[in-house]
Amino acid sequence: MNYGENIANRSTTLGLYIHIPFCLTKCNYCDFNTYASIENQFENITRSISNEIIFWGNKLGSPKLKTIFLGGGTPSYLPEKYKQEIFNAIYLKFNTSECEEITIECNPDDISLEKINSWKNLGINRLSLGVQAFNDKILKNIGRRHNSFQAESSIKIIQEKFKNFNLDLMFGLPNQNLDDWKKSLNIAINSNATHLSLYGLQLEKGTPLNSDVEKGIRKIPDDDTTAKMYDLACKTLKKTRFKQYEISNWAIDKNMCKHNLIYWKNKEFIGCGPGASSYINGFRFKNIKSPKIYSNIFNENPQNIKIQHRKIKEGAVIEIEKQTKEIKALETMMLGLRLNEGVSDTFFTKTVGESMYQLYGKEFTKLKALGLIIEKNRKIKLTHKGKLLANEVISNFIIQEKFK
Numbered sequence: 001m002n003y004g005e006n007i008a009n010r011s012t013t014l015g016l017y018i019h020i021p022f023c024l025t026k027c028n029y030c031d032f033n034t035y036a037s038i039e040n041q042f043e044n045i046t047r048s049i050s051n052e053i054i055f056w057g058n059k060l061g062s063p064k065l066k067t068i069f070l071g072g073g074t075p076s077y078l079p080e081k082y083k084q085e086i087f088n089a090i091y092l093k094f095n096t097s098e099c100e101e102i103t104i105e106c107n108p109d110d111i112s113l114e115k116i117n118s119w120k121n122l123g124i125n126r127l128s129l130g131v132q133a134f135n136d137k138i139l140k141n142i143g144r145r146h147n148s149f150q151a152e153s154s155i156k157i158i159q160e161k162f163k164n165f166n167l168d169l170m171f172g173l174p175n176q177n178l179d180d181w182k183k184s185l186n187i188a189i190n191s192n193a194t195h196l197s198l199y200g201l202q203l204e205k206g207t208p209l210n211s212d213v214e215k216g217i218r219k220i221p222d223d224d225t226t227a228k229m230y231d232l233a234c235k236t237l238k239k240t241r242f243k244q245y246e247i248s249n250w251a252i253d254k255n256m257c258k259h260n261l262i263y264w265k266n267k268e269f270i271g272c273g274p275g276a277s278s279y280i281n282g283f284r285f286k287n288i289k290s291p292k293i294y295s296n297i298f299n300e301n302p303q304n305i306k307i308q309h310r311k312i313k314e315g316a317v318i319e320i321e322k323q324t325k326e327i328k329a330l331e332t333m334m335l336g337l338r339l340n341e342g343v344s345d346t347f348f349t350k351t352v353g354e355s356m357y358q359l360y361g362k363e364f365t366k367l368k369a370l371g372l373i374i375e376k377n378r379k380i381k382l383t384h385k386g387k388l389l390a391n392e393v394i395s396n397f398i399i400q401e402k403f404k
Contacts, residue, residue, distance in 0.1 A: 013064045014280070015262040016094065018049060018086060019273030020072040021291050028143035028212070031204035033275035033289045034073045045274070045291055046082040048298035050089040052272040052287075055298075057093020060270075064095040067259035068102040070124075076106030080118045087122045101126055101258040103166075108146040111154035116161045126257075127158055127165040128197070133173060134184045141174040141218065142209065155191050164255055166195035171233070172226040173201055174209070174218040181229045185236055194255035198233050199248050200226055227388055234384065247338050247387050264335045266351065286319040328352045329359055333380075333397045337373075337390070342381030356380070363396045 019033070022045075026036045057063075068090065075083070090096065103126040104119055116127070133139050134148040146154075158165050167188045171181050188196055201220065203210045212218040221229070234244065242250040246264065249257065262269050271278045275289040288294050321327070329352045336343035348356040357364070357378075364380060367373045372386035372393050386393050 012268050013066045013098070014060075015067045015069070015259050015267070015269035016053075016065050016090065017259070017269060017271040017273075017276055018053075018068070018070045018075075019271060019276040019287075020049075020070060020075040020078050021045070021274050022072065022077050023074045024077055025143065025145060028208040029201060029204070029210075031207050032073070035291060038291060041291055041295065042079065042082055044295045044299055046078070046085050048295045049273050050085050051298045053086065053089040054093050056270050056272065057089075062093055062095050064097070065090075065099045066101075067262060068096075068099060069259040070104040072105060074107055074110070075104050076110035076115070080115065083119075083122060091123075096123070099123075103128055103257070103259060105130065108151040108154040111157050113157055113160065116158060120161055125162070125164060127162050128168065128195075128257075129154065129158065129165060130168045131155075131184075131188070132168060132170045133176070133180070134187045135176070135180050138173050138176050138180060142170075152187070152191075155193075159192050164194050166197055166257065167191060167193045168197045168199065170199050170201055171229040172221050174213075174220050176221060176229075178225070178228060178232060182232060182236070185233060189237070189240055189242070194252045195257060196237070196242060196250045197248055197257075198230075198250070200230065230388060231384075245340050247382075247390060264339055266331055266335055282323045284319075284321045284323070285317045288318045325352060325354075329354075329356075330394075330397050332356075333360070334394045337380070337382050337386075337393065340381065342379050345378040360397060367393060367396060 021033055021035050022038065022042070023034045023036050026034060070083075070086075102122075102124045104124050105128045107130050111129075119127075129151075131151045132142065132144055134151060136147045139147060155167075169184055169188055203213060203220070209218065213220055237244065237250050241252045243252070244250050245256050246260075249260070251257075266279075268280045269278060270280065271287070273287065274291045274294040275287055277284065277286045288297070323331070329348075332348055332351050333343060333356070336347070343356065345356050352359075364373065364375065367386070368375060371383055372389060374381050374383055382390065382393065
């Protein structure tokens with residue numbers, strides 16, 4: 001089955017995600033679909049990404065884009081001529097006249113005035129800088145290449161050209177304590193950033209850091225300390241111009257990440273690149289992860305590309321999921337509860353076709369009693385305690401028998 005045929009000529013405004021899989025080195029906590037030491041594939045993979053962009057632009061009838069997001073990997077590491085090729089394909093085949101936000105993820109050691117001028121010329125209007133910490137020892141412990149001086153210097157360069165930029169910080173890192181975390185927070189708050197993303201460390205199986213922690217080589221803060229770090233961030237940022245709008249994200253004024261809001265509000269997007277995911281017309285699907293195999297599939301005339309399941313010879317898609325009522329209900333709760341605005345019964349009913357109170361009334365009663373959610377005006381939101389235990393809250397909505 002060629003899934004591309006089922007989603008042709010969409011009129012919906014979309015988000016476009018471009019996955020750039022290259023990194024100079026891979027951080028020891030990272031389990032993303034990223035690769036170091038494959039610079040010899042810059043040209044082929046860029047051509048393939050551009051071909052996939054052209055394919056989707058043709059297939060969907062040059063739809064309007066609301067957002068574009070270059071993630072990875074390290075998009076800032078990709079040489080400028082290749083980014084230009086990717087944007088040439090976007091501007092050729094998609095309607096960007098109403099595109100509100102174009103973001104690129106970048107590392108501090110990639111930042112120069114020459115590069116950010118080039119990015120502005122491409123139409124990029126938002127940067128997301130992967131700082132993670134302003135402590136050299138902690139940065140070294142997690143395999144980051146930059147140091148705190150480079151991080152602060154890169155921010156100064158960014159300030160010259162970009163009014164809207166995000167800083168990524170992490171807590172719960174090896175040898176990190178509350179004082180370290182407070183220092184990083186304060187530097188970020190005073191950086192003129194318009195957006196902060198604060199993520200707790202997730203140890204992932206197969207990563208070097210997970211192995212080191214299991215062997216006792218490195219020690220990470222316990223759960224109570226990590227919770228205190230999150231509490232400290234929430235209390236500290238509440239005294240500033242930053243407003244929390246999602247579990248891990250804060251913004252000044254209206255500078256929320258519009259692209260990520262597409263994900264959290266369960267709206268449609270196309271993902272291009274190795275391992276990139278898409279959601280369109282009730283289908284979620286994911287490209288094959290291997291850069292080499294991906295490149296072989298897409299490195300040809302876009303008109304000859306087949307977007308179909310990998311089980312079919314030469315297909316690009318390795319995962320495909322059609323949204324059932326059960327999946328829609330779970331995703332609406334799972335994604336919507338991440339947002340401070342929560343999930344309204346009106347939105348849930350429109351999306352799923354049934355009131356959330358009919359499906360989850362008993363669960364709501366239990367979660368309210370535990371102090372994990374609050375209810376007001378037929379809208380469900382996480383409490384602060386609920387945000388700390390979000391995964392446990394979400395698990396209450398995985399109830400298959402309701403849909404049989």
